[in-house]
Amino acid sequence: MRILVLGGDGYLGWPTALHLSHKGHEVGVVDSFARRQYDHEMGVDSLVPISHLQRRVSVWEDISGLRVVPYVGDLTDADFVERTLREFAPDTIVHFAEQRSAPYSMIDRKHAVYTQVNNVVGTLNLLYAIAEIDPSIHLVKLGTMGEYGTPNIDIEEGFIEITHRGRTDVLPYPKQPGSFYHLSKVHDSHNIMFACRIWGLRSTDLNQGIVYGQETEETVLHPELATRFDYDGVFGTVLNRFCVQAVVGHPLTVYGSGGQTRGMLNIRDTLACVELAALNPPEAGEFRVFNQFTESFSIRQLAELVCQTFPGRVEVLTAPNPRVEKEEHYYRAAHTKLLDLGLVPHLLDQRTISSLLAVADRHRDRVDPSAIEATVDWRRTASTMPTAAGGVRVKSEPTEA
Amino acid sequence: MRILVLGGDGYLGWPTALHLSHKGHEVGVVDSFARRQYDHEMGVDSLVPISHLQRRVSVWEDISGLRVVPYVGDLTDADFVERTLREFAPDTIVHFAEQRSAPYSMIDRKHAVYTQVNNVVGTLNLLYAIAEIDPSIHLVKLGTMGEYGTPNIDIEEGFIEITHRGRTDVLPYPKQPGSFYHLSKVHDSHNIMFACRIWGLRSTDLNQGIVYGQETEETVLHPELATRFDYDGVFGTVLNRFCVQAVVGHPLTVYGSGGQTRGMLNIRDTLACVELAALNPPEAGEFRVFNQFTESFSIRQLAELVCQTFPGRVEVLTAPNPRVEKEEHYYRAAHTKLLDLGLVPHLLDQRTISSLLAVADRHRDRVDPSAIEATVDWRRTASTMPTAAGGVRVKSEPTEA
Numbered sequence: 001m002r003i004l005v006l007g008g009d010g011y012l013g014w015p016t017a018l019h020l021s022h023k024g025h026e027v028g029v030v031d032s033f034a035r036r037q038y039d040h041e042m043g044v045d046s047l048v049p050i051s052h053l054q055r056r057v058s059v060w061e062d063i064s065g066l067r068v069v070p071y072v073g074d075l076t077d078a079d080f081v082e083r084t085l086r087e088f089a090p091d092t093i094v095h096f097a098e099q100r101s102a103p104y105s106m107i108d109r110k111h112a113v114y115t116q117v118n119n120v121v122g123t124l125n126l127l128y129a130i131a132e133i134d135p136s137i138h139l140v141k142l143g144t145m146g147e148y149g150t151p152n153i154d155i156e157e158g159f160i161e162i163t164h165r166g167r168t169d170v171l172p173y174p175k176q177p178g179s180f181y182h183l184s185k186v187h188d189s190h191n192i193m194f195a196c197r198i199w200g201l202r203s204t205d206l207n208q209g210i211v212y213g214q215e216t217e218e219t220v221l222h223p224e225l226a227t228r229f230d231y232d233g234v235f236g237t238v239l240n241r242f243c244v245q246a247v248v249g250h251p252l253t254v255y256g257s258g259g260q261t262r263g264m265l266n267i268r269d270t271l272a273c274v275e276l277a278a279l280n281p282p283e284a285g286e287f288r289v290f291n292q293f294t295e296s297f298s299i300r301q302l303a304e305l306v307c308q309t310f311p312g313r314v315e316v317l318t319a320p321n322p323r324v325e326k327e328e329h330y331y332r333a334a335h336t337k338l339l340d341l342g343l344v345p346h347l348l349d350q351r352t353i354s355s356l357l358a359v360a361d362r363h364r365d366r367v368d369p370s371a372i373e374a375t376v377d378w379r380r381t382a383s384t385m386p387t388a389a390g391g392v393r394v395k396s397e398p399t400e401a
Numbered sequence: 402m403r404i405l406v407l408g409g410d411g412y413l414g415w416p417t418a419l420h421l422s423h424k425g426h427e428v429g430v431v432d433s434f435a436r437r438q439y440d441h442e443m444g445v446d447s448l449v450p451i452s453h454l455q456r457r458v459s460v461w462e463d464i465s466g467l468r469v470v471p472y473v474g475d476l477t478d479a480d481f482v483e484r485t486l487r488e489f490a491p492d493t494i495v496h497f498a499e500q501r502s503a504p505y506s507m508i509d510r511k512h513a514v515y516t517q518v519n520n521v522v523g524t525l526n527l528l529y530a531i532a533e534i535d536p537s538i539h540l541v542k543l544g545t546m547g548e549y550g551t552p553n554i555d556i557e558e559g560f561i562e563i564t565h566r567g568r569t570d571v572l573p574y575p576k577q578p579g580s581f582y583h584l585s586k587v588h589d590s591h592n593i594m595f596a597c598r599i600w601g602l603r604s605t606d607l608n609q610g611i612v613y614g615q616e617t618e619e620t621v622l623h624p625e626l627a628t629r630f631d632y633d634g635v636f637g638t639v640l641n642r643f644c645v646q647a648v649v650g651h652p653l654t655v656y657g658s659g660g661q662t663r664g665m666l667n668i669r670d671t672l673a674c675v676e677l678a679a680l681n682p683p684e685a686g687e688f689r690v691f692n693q694f695t696e697s698f699s700i701r702q703l704a705e706l707v708c709q710t711f712p713g714r715v716e717v718l719t720a721p722n723p724r725v726e727k728e729e730h731y732y733r734a735a736h737t738k739l740l741d742l743g744l745v746p747h748l749l750d751q752r753t754i755s756s757l758l759a760v761a762d763r764h765r766d767r768v769d770p771s772a773i774e775a776t777v778d779w780r781r782t783a784s785t786m787p788t789a790a791g792g793v794r795v796k797s798e799p800t801e802a
Contacts, residue, residue, distance in 0.1 A: 152568060152569070162565075190584050
């Protein structure tokens with residue numbers, strides 16, 4: 001199968017590209033390096049050093065004999081999208097190429113607008129290019145479990161049967177996203193569903209939980225095949241961040257009561273899920289949604305797991321919650337469709353956390369403790385961003401004419 | 402009350418501004434004249450001649466002694482939005498300032514992207530400006546009944562109580578919009594709901610049906626106070642368009658079976674609804690939705706009503722449906738919240754249609770029959786747009802690298 005991985009230089013895009021290549025697919029990767037640019041903007045770095053895409057591709061070819069074709073460009077450039085699709089002629093497109101940090105989208109107006117325009121326009125350009133060039137291409141789009149928010153009923157996979165005043169219909173599951181980033185994914189989902197309906201496109205929306213882990217079967221083969229590992233307050237996600245905090249002797253920062261419960265999955269399962277979706281495409285015109293996570297944990301539980309695993313003293317600190325969200329809530333979300341396709345989950349245990357702690361420990365000299373703090377406050381319209389240099393304000397627009 | 406009407410030069414914005422001024426409010430109008438620019442692009446004109454905004458404002462002052470303050474600028478210009486809000490200091494903002502044609506949004510990729518970016522970014526800029534300058538400002542936002550699509554259950558006003566596997570919650574009503582324009586309104590609704598939640602803003606989302614009519618109590622006071630009247634295939638809406646077709650002896654073009662049923666309302670009721678929403682603001686943090694229409698009709702019924710009213714022979718032509726939509730469907734939508742606030746509807750009858758036919762007849766020499774045809778096909782990714790000059794293609798981007 002010919003698979004084009006958009007955002008193929010990122011945390012998940014790169015190991016996905018390697019995995020699919022390893023499994024025998026013809027793989028192309030597309031990236032604009034926007035993710036690396038955010039590091040420059042924030043003054044932070046991946047904990048694990050990462051090589052340039054061109055170098056990664058060349059190391060992979062040396063090691064595996066397999067060629068991954070890189071395309072450098074941006075999805076908001078429609079001509080580039082069209083040219084790349086015509087040249088690579090994919091059967092499947094895996095779309096990771098969006099700004100994916102909730103805090104980044106909440107820094108200020110410019111970052112909110114950037115996130116929504118970047119994500120929505122990139123995906124619109126892609127939908128048009130697929131419809132024009134080859135409507136049979138299967139679009140595997142990364143969404144997020146955060147699109148659903150925390151309703152007081154069970155979360156289903158994309159659609160819900162509603163009986164109301166004696167009539168019944170199956171309708172899109174109501175969405176209550178919690179940041180301008182999460183909103184951009186909701187906008188995408190609505191746009192993709194519509195494109196499937198009017199143009200007969202086929203798409204799988206993977207509503208992914210929070211991913212943890214850094215090593216995969218392929219990335220461990222050579223240090224230059226490593227994928228990034230983010231622990232900073234803007235791009236770092238919870239379990240990865242806790243492991244870094246434990247290793248450097250920083251308290252684990254739990255925001256609010258820690259009762260926030262989220263679906264989670266191992267990075268290796270992300271790769272398996274994407275391949276399962278690709279190998280089992282929907283019918284022409286079908287828009288389907290898989291909830292892509294394997295277990296649910298509260299933030300409190302994750303902190304406890306790290307404390308139990310780390311061979312030393314770990315402090316847990318309750319910090320004010322920068323987000324506007326329910327801290328104690330009902331959470332039960334369906335996630336059977338990928339299991340039905342054959343997913344065998346890597347569940348979270350002390351061994352997994354130990355290996356994450358080992359990654360963090362190996363690179364502990366690269367940790368910038370000042371980058372850990374959550375600096376973006378949902379309640380403010382403009383947050384002051386500290387960087388390694390200290391106190392640089394990202395927002396520069398005039399506030400008065 | 403100080404009310405700022407965004408899009409105050411448009412079909413509904415202008416009569417709304419006059420109505421609110423007449424009712425004793427301090428009114429400002431904001432417009433970028435994007436709507437007039439679409440006329441140039443399409444090579445069509447309002448059936449009823451319209452004066453420049455500056456002239457309209459001056460005539461209104463001469464006639465009424467009341468001053469409406471014009472601000473010329475675009476909502477996608479965040480500095481302009483902020484400056485205007487600081488200068489006018491509104492209690493209420495009525496937001497009509499979006500690209501509002503479904504066919505226009507479906508012309509091609511560029512028009513789809515334009516519509517979503519223009520509408521979503523304009524509204525994001527507005528939300529940030531309100532949050533920063535005065536979070537107590539009440540945002541009255543024009544949405545559309547088309548956000549809901551045609552579910553097989555009753556449509557409620559914005560939210561629905563769902564009981565599922567033994568638990569119950571009130572959740573946003575699921576949306577199934579039918580064009581990239583309608584999708585932009587769904588995106589807006591989600592963004593506004595979130596801004597109310599995190600920043601304590603207050604907003605009323607008016608999910609409006611299809612508006613008919615051209616004359617209001619204020620616009621009839623002087624020819625230069627007239628609002629526009631669109632009958633063309635891109636911006637013309639159904640009943641207005643049927644009246645023009647009848648007058649010029651063009652068959653009434655019903656797309657598909659004509660069983661498509663939609664909520665509708667008289668232009669005078671739009672004005673009343675907006676004022677009722679403004680006079681009865683929601684609490685801080687509240688996002689509420691009113692379904693703003695008074696009656697439902699199928700397209701077939703509307704064609705029959707025009708046939709019965711027109712004093713002459715009218716042919717009805719079934720044309721292929723350019724849209725992808727259900728042509729026979731269940732349709733029952735709640736619309737009691739505005740009635741509860743005191744709305745007294747002007748219902749559709751032969752007298753109303755006669756007055757619309759009279760408007761059309763008065764300007765029949767301005768009708769361009771070639772503009773009537775529906776030229777935008779939902780199933781195509783790029784439609785060829787005929788203009789008065791004939792066959793000019795709007796889409797000019799290269800289709801091959």
